[in-house]
Amino acid sequence: MGVGKAMFLSEGTAESGAKVKFEPVQTNSIRQEYVCDKNEVAAAARRVIEMEEKGKREEAVNNILQTVRPKLDKYKFGDIIGMQQFRASKLDTTDIDDVNILLFGPTGAGKTCLVSMTETMFGLERMSAPQAGGGEGTIHLEPFLEKHTGGFKLLDSRGFFTLDEDFMSELNDILKGQTQALDLIKRKYDDIDSRAVSNTNEEILANRIHGLICVLDYNDPRFGKYKDKMNQYRRLFKKEGYSPVTVVSYKTEEAIPETVRQTKQEEAAFALGAAIDRTFIIRNAVAQSGGMDNNEQAILLQILETALLGAEQFIKIRKLDEKWKKVDEKRQTGGGVAEFIISLQKKYKWEQKDVDDLSKLFEDEDIGTTAALKENWEYLKGKIPKWGIVDIISSELH
Structure with a gap:
C-alpha cells in the first residue's frame, strides 16, 4: 500500500554510530520499521537539498533560455536599458547601427571559440575558425554576427603574448575606431603583406568599440600575474568609461570544484577591474565533444547580455558628453x-x-x-x- 508521510524518530541520545529509527507511517495499519545508520540519514538529507538546489538551477537556466535568448536573437540597439533612457535625455542615436563588442585576451585563450559557440547557439553557419595547435590564429579585426542580429557584432582581435606598450597602443587604436573591422592588426615583427589599415584620426562614436569581453585561459600559467600586469589597462578602461566583462574559458570535461571556481573568478575580476557579477567561467565547448548543454548556453547568453548592457551604458554616457560639449561650445561662442x-x-x-x-x-x-x-x-x-x-x-x- 502507499506511504502517507515519513518521520525521523531518534531513540535516546544519538551518539556517534548510534542507530536511528526511520518509521514510515503506512496508510494501512501495517507498520514497518527500518533501522539505518545516522550517517545514511544525513546523506539522504543532503541529497534532498542537492535535488532542490538542482531544481532551482534548472529553473533559472530555463528562464534565461526562454527570455534572454529571444531578446538577443532579435536584438536592436537600446533593447537592454530601454530607448526611453535616450529619449528622456533627448539624445540622438540615429548614427548607431551596430553595437561593437570587442573580444580580446592572450593568444589561445578561446576568443574565437567563444564566437563559434555563439554562432552555434544561434543556429548559424560557423564563419569563425578557431586555431589548432596553440599557434597564432586571428591577425585581423574580424567581425561576426552582424548579418544575423542586425544590432550587434562581435569583433575578434589578435591575441597578445606580452602586455607591453606596443599592445597598449594597438588596443587603444581599436577602442577608438582608428583600427576598424577587417583591418590587419599589424605588429612590428610581422612579415605580412595586406591592405592598409583604416588609420583614421577622427573619432566617430559609431566606429568605436562600445563593449569589452576579455577572455582568459583557465590553465594559463600567467593567470595569477595578470592582476599586476594589467594595471594600466584597468586605468585605460576606467578613463574611457568601459565596464569590461571577463570570461574564463576551460577545456576539461570535468566540473570545477566550487571553491576553486570562486578563487579563479575573483582573480579574473580583479585583473580586469570588473565586478564579480560581470565575470563568468565557461567550458570551451568547441575544444570538447558533445556541444553545449543548456547550462553553458545560459552562461553564454548572460555573457552577451552583460556585455551589451555595458555597451549601451557606454554609448549613453558618450552621447551625454557630446550634448554637454555642444552646450559649452555655445556658451563660449556667444550663444546659440x-x-x-x-x-x-x-x-x-x-x-x-x-x-x-x-x-x-x-x-x-x-x-x-x-x-x-x-x-x-x-x-x-x-x-x-x-x-x-x-x-x-x-x-x-x-
Missing part, C-alpha cells in the same frame, strides 16, 4: 543661433513663419551657434528668399 533669431524677430517684428523657415534651414544645415552661422553665411544667405532678412542678418553678424 536660435536665441539670435528670436532676438532679431523681436527687434525687427518678423513674422513667425519667417522665423520657422530660418530655424528649419539652420537645423538642416547643422548650424547651432552664431559663430557657425557667421562662418557659413556666404553659403547660407543664398538659401533665404527674402533679401530684407538677409540684409538684417548680414548687418547683425558683422
Whole structure:
C-alpha cells in the first residue's frame, strides 16, 4: 500500500554510530520499521537539498533560455536599458547601427571559440575558425554576427603574448575606431603583406568599440600575474568609461570544484577591474565533444547580455558628453543661433513663419551657434528668399 508521510524518530541520545529509527507511517495499519545508520540519514538529507538546489538551477537556466535568448536573437540597439533612457535625455542615436563588442585576451585563450559557440547557439553557419595547435590564429579585426542580429557584432582581435606598450597602443587604436573591422592588426615583427589599415584620426562614436569581453585561459600559467600586469589597462578602461566583462574559458570535461571556481573568478575580476557579477567561467565547448548543454548556453547568453548592457551604458554616457560639449561650445561662442533669431524677430517684428523657415534651414544645415552661422553665411544667405532678412542678418553678424 502507499506511504502517507515519513518521520525521523531518534531513540535516546544519538551518539556517534548510534542507530536511528526511520518509521514510515503506512496508510494501512501495517507498520514497518527500518533501522539505518545516522550517517545514511544525513546523506539522504543532503541529497534532498542537492535535488532542490538542482531544481532551482534548472529553473533559472530555463528562464534565461526562454527570455534572454529571444531578446538577443532579435536584438536592436537600446533593447537592454530601454530607448526611453535616450529619449528622456533627448539624445540622438540615429548614427548607431551596430553595437561593437570587442573580444580580446592572450593568444589561445578561446576568443574565437567563444564566437563559434555563439554562432552555434544561434543556429548559424560557423564563419569563425578557431586555431589548432596553440599557434597564432586571428591577425585581423574580424567581425561576426552582424548579418544575423542586425544590432550587434562581435569583433575578434589578435591575441597578445606580452602586455607591453606596443599592445597598449594597438588596443587603444581599436577602442577608438582608428583600427576598424577587417583591418590587419599589424605588429612590428610581422612579415605580412595586406591592405592598409583604416588609420583614421577622427573619432566617430559609431566606429568605436562600445563593449569589452576579455577572455582568459583557465590553465594559463600567467593567470595569477595578470592582476599586476594589467594595471594600466584597468586605468585605460576606467578613463574611457568601459565596464569590461571577463570570461574564463576551460577545456576539461570535468566540473570545477566550487571553491576553486570562486578563487579563479575573483582573480579574473580583479585583473580586469570588473565586478564579480560581470565575470563568468565557461567550458570551451568547441575544444570538447558533445556541444553545449543548456547550462553553458545560459552562461553564454548572460555573457552577451552583460556585455551589451555595458555597451549601451557606454554609448549613453558618450552621447551625454557630446550634448554637454555642444552646450559649452555655445556658451563660449556667444550663444546659440536660435536665441539670435528670436532676438532679431523681436527687434525687427518678423513674422513667425519667417522665423520657422530660418530655424528649419539652420537645423538642416547643422548650424547651432552664431559663430557657425557667421562662418557659413556666404553659403547660407543664398538659401533665404527674402533679401530684407538677409540684409538684417548680414548687418547683425558683422
